[in-house]
Amino acid sequence: MTANKDLSHRARAALPGGVSHELRYRAPHPIYITRAQGAEKWDTEGRRYIDFKMGSASQMLGHSHPDVVEALQQAATTAIFSADCHLGEIEWAEWVNRLVPCAERTRFCASGSEATMLAIRLGRAFSGKPGVLRIDGHYHGWHDHALKGAKPGSDQPTSLGVPQAVSDLITVCAANPQSMESALQDPQIGTVIIEASGANYGSVPLATDTLRALHDVARKTGVVLIFDEIITGFRWSPGGRQARDGIVPDLTTLAKVVTGGLPGGAVCGKAEIMELMNNAESRDGLSPPVSHKGTFNASPLIAAGANAAMKYLSTGTLQAQADAMAARLRDGIAALMDQHGITGTVYGESSTCHMYFGTAALDELSPAQIRTVQPTLVNGLRGGLLKRGVDLMSHTSCVTSAAHTPALIDEALGAFDSTFAALVKDGLIAA
Numbered sequence: 001m002t003a004n005k006d007l008s009h010r011a012r013a014a015l016p017g018g019v020s021h022e023l024r025y026r027a028p029h030p031i032y033i034t035r036a037q038g039a040e041k042w043d044t045e046g047r048r049y050i051d052f053k054m055g056s057a058s059q060m061l062g063h064s065h066p067d068v069v070e071a072l073q074q075a076a077t078t079a080i081f082s083a084d085c086h087l088g089e090i091e092w093a094e095w096v097n098r099l100v101p102c103a104e105r106t107r108f109c110a111s112g113s114e115a116t117m118l119a120i121r122l123g124r125a126f127s128g129k130p131g132v133l134r135i136d137g138h139y140h141g142w143h144d145h146a147l148k149g150a151k152p153g154s155d156q157p158t159s160l161g162v163p164q165a166v167s168d169l170i171t172v173c174a175a176n177p178q179s180m181e182s183a184l185q186d187p188q189i190g191t192v193i194i195e196a197s198g199a200n201y202g203s204v205p206l207a208t209d210t211l212r213a214l215h216d217v218a219r220k221t222g223v224v225l226i227f228d229e230i231i232t233g234f235r236w237s238p239g240g241r242q243a244r245d246g247i248v249p250d251l252t253t254l255a256k257v258v259t260g261g262l263p264g265g266a267v268c269g270k271a272e273i274m275e276l277m278n279n280a281e282s283r284d285g286l287s288p289p290v291s292h293k294g295t296f297n298a299s300p301l302i303a304a305g306a307n308a309a310m311k312y313l314s315t316g317t318l319q320a321q322a323d324a325m326a327a328r329l330r331d332g333i334a335a336l337m338d339q340h341g342i343t344g345t346v347y348g349e350s351s352t353c354h355m356y357f358g359t360a361a362l363d364e365l366s367p368a369q370i371r372t373v374q375p376t377l378v379n380g381l382r383g384g385l386l387k388r389g390v391d392l393m394s395h396t397s398c399v400t401s402a403a404h405t406p407a408l409i410d411e412a413l414g415a416f417d418s419t420f421a422a423l424v425k426d427g428l429i430a431a
């Protein structure tokens with residue numbers, strides 16, 4: 001058994017910041033997970049956690065679902081990877097095309113960020129216009145074209161190293177039809193991208209009427225409309241938010257659940273746009289009008305895991321289970337906040353649960369205000385829960401899966417109870 005802090009020490013000499021993803025950084029050190037099963041995981045010190053991060057919302061079936069594991073084992077013995085066409089990718093695309101309303105064709109890629117990068121390229125190619133309109137605070141991955149506007153209330157990219165010329169092509173508007181309509185007066189904008197849940201997996205919610213109104217404005221203007229369903233796809237319903245609410249874009253980006261929780265992603269959408277990637281449409285007799293490569297796209301291993309997961313994801317039963325557990329968690333946390341005299345709001349759609357601590361109603365707050373969490377609370381709440389064996393998705397948010405049970409939710413609520421009591425006692429939270 002190695003201590004978390006010892007591994008962290010070793011990691012800092014090998015990995016920048018000791019991590020492979022900036023959100024995994026934690027002071028004084030992260031936990032190092034050795035095993036995850038269902039909705040639980042264990043760290044290198046043998047401590048058990050009830051998991052509300054679930055692989056950054058990718059493990060909809062629960063960790064290490066036996067059918068996915070078996071499919072992977074079988075695929076690995078056949079061939080790890082040959083970079084050829086194979087039956088599994090056809091079956092996988094057929095699942096997506098059957099379930100996601102806008103999907104007439106699907107192209108697989110290696111991550112969610114790659115999916116939004118490709119969808120934006122397709123939008124620009126189809127519209128013939130370089131400008132892209134996005135919504136304040138919505139998250140679309142870490143590439144250069146996704147960073148301006150990712151931090152709510154700021155029109156600066158969230159990283160150094162993004163060329164100004166790239167940021168100049170991105171316009172940010174508020175999540176309302178008037179703001180979108182006015183931004184679309186710019187004749188250089190041919191593509192609109194929207195995070196289907198609302199910013200940051202719905203921590204800033206996007207009402208169905210608003211999403212419909214945004215869709216209608218985009219339709220009226222004739223731009224290419226992309227829904228980023230990397231969180232909502234196969235989670236809000238088997239066909240994502242667009243199937244649940246009957247609001248259909250031109251293109252959709254997918255990752256996390258579409259792969260059965262394995263590394264990868266996809267873009268799906270209307271044939272007339274997707275066929276820009278068809279080599280038979282070549283202008284030079286060789287390459288397609290829109291180029292898309294990627295060594296590991298739709299690898300047989302990932303396709304096998306995804307196809308095993310699709311059998312479950314397609315029914316809706318699993319999503320209903322995860323939704324019910326998130327509702328139980330939201331209700332339980334709200335009751336505990338009430339009990340401890342903590343002012344705030346517990347909210348979230350589908351299998352998510354978000355907390356806002358403060359007196360204002362959510363609709364009176366800007367996205368930046370909703371997303372600003374006091375540093376003391378961040379450490380107190382997330383750190384306090386972690387100490388008590390509960391891991392959150394982020395500082396004030398959780399996701400559930402089909403593997404969460406009422407008993408696990410109630411056990412986690414016990415940890416919330418004692419964490420809230422400690423926060424109130426230490427004066428870290430307004431009571």
Ligand SMILES: Cc1ncc(COP(=O)(O)O)c(C=O)c1O
Pocket residue numbers: 056111112113114116139140141142195201228229230231255256265
């Ligand atoms: C809505 C949304 N879009 C894009 C991405 C980027 O996906 P990836 O982390 O696989 O690059 C994420 C990841 O969390 C996401 O939630």
